[in-house]
Amino acid sequence: MISDITMGQFFPGKSVIHRLDPRVKLCLTVYFIVLIFCAQNFVTMAATIFMCLLGIALSRVPLKLYLKSLKPILFIVVFTGVLNLFYGTGEPLVQLGFITITRNGILNSIMIAVRIVVLILISSILTFTTSPTQLTDAIERLLKPLALLHVPVHEFAMMMTIALRFVPTLLEETEKIMAAQKARGADMESGGLVQRIQALIPVLIPLFVSAFRRAFDLATAMESRCYHGGAGRTKMKVLKFGRVDFVSLAICAAFLAAFIALNILIPPAVVR
């Protein structure tokens, strides 16, 4: 079923990572992604990878899911890796015509590949353990200061909530319209690219029309339920910092100190 992609890749559970405040999780995700790209030598790199693996272990989400999330980016990893291979500077190790491979090039490509893999894994931890609603909520709270600069933070969060809510509904509808058009003899599976795109028009037009009708109904429903923007609004679920959050923030702060020290003390792996 295509409507299964909708819950994102959220994998419900009760692990430590699941219980973390979504705001903390979101910040830590960004934090570790920055760190993995700042790691200059093997020690800090290994340490960051270790933290990432620790997160995976603590999340109690089957390892298979993480591996699956890596599959679609395999090509990008290999592609950037190979590309970086040829752009190394310094003493050439191998020289094949115009292709030069240096020690730096090899190290560089390995590091880039590892970085992309870790990047995906870290963001997977976030999406596997946080429901879309929690995520929207976290984004709204974190961006709240921007509201002072007249950035419509609440409106963006509301739009995201509604979009997430309606993805499955619209997907279901697309399936229905496609079935209906097929029953009327529409051919969607043959022909070249142009024909196929043309065949989608009878699907898209009814979908758009109905989406607008839905939007109109939804606006009525929201207004009927006293929606009048973000001002004066409260929330049923208030995000609260717990012990887990403080402990993990403390650990990550300590890790940052160690990371900076080691990154400076130990010479970088790739000499530029």
Place this chain on the structure above:
Amino acid sequence: MNFIECRALRFAYGEESGEVLHGVDLDIRKGEFIALLGHNGCGKSTMAKLFNGMLVPTAGTVLVDGIDTAVEETQLDVRRRVGLVQQNPDNQLVAGIVEEDVAFGPENLGVPPAEIRRRVDAALKAVNMYEYREHAPHKLSGGQKQRIAIAGVIAMETECIVLDEPTAMLDPRGRQEVMDTITYLNREKGITIVLITHYMDEAVRADRVVVMDDGQVLLDGDPRTVFAQVELLKRHHLDVPQATELVYRLNAAGCSIAGTPLNEDECVAAIEAYIRKNHLPVTGRNAGNAV
């Protein structure tokens, strides 16, 4: 005490599109269960949106609990008193999780979190959907979604719910669920119900039936009085409940069955009484059971 008062209510969607309502006078009392009937385009959905100030009368007034719906500043007060449930269950749920959707109304009203929690739980229990509170709405059946929409309205502690053809897109089971919920809320919680429908069998469950035709009130009274006027209703292309229709046709064919039965049981009883009275021979396979 009148909860909603419509006086000489006129409404047009635009200058050139013509008037939809031509002077409607209607009073809805507190705690009443009223069914609003009429065929397509008679203005009954327009009425629904006029009751909670989503639409404002072109002429005349709508007063909700004494508040004029046309006044911009007090519209929130109107909407927290009169909730609206629409036809399509998919298009009125806002959040991706049942309990968060129910919380949407109270959140808008700025109710403190603990109180929202209490109201959401109470509302979900009232519509019998408490165990589904953490589900995603798109995985529920139509009847369940519609009950969530009702819960979303009662979580605002509205005193009146206007339902605009809430069962039109549901299967018979979902229809039954929604009707039972509405009846329960009216009888047990004292919530005023305005049910807009074109199913006559739903209308007979109301205390009072208002029939609209061409932007005006045609008939207003308790179900039995209204449906007794079969010919008038037929002239305006309106149906009557099946049981009423059957007796009407039998009478037209020469019988003289007394009363206006509104449901199956009453129909059986009426025909039985007629048969007894006239000492007619009862034949047929199921004759014994049916009578």
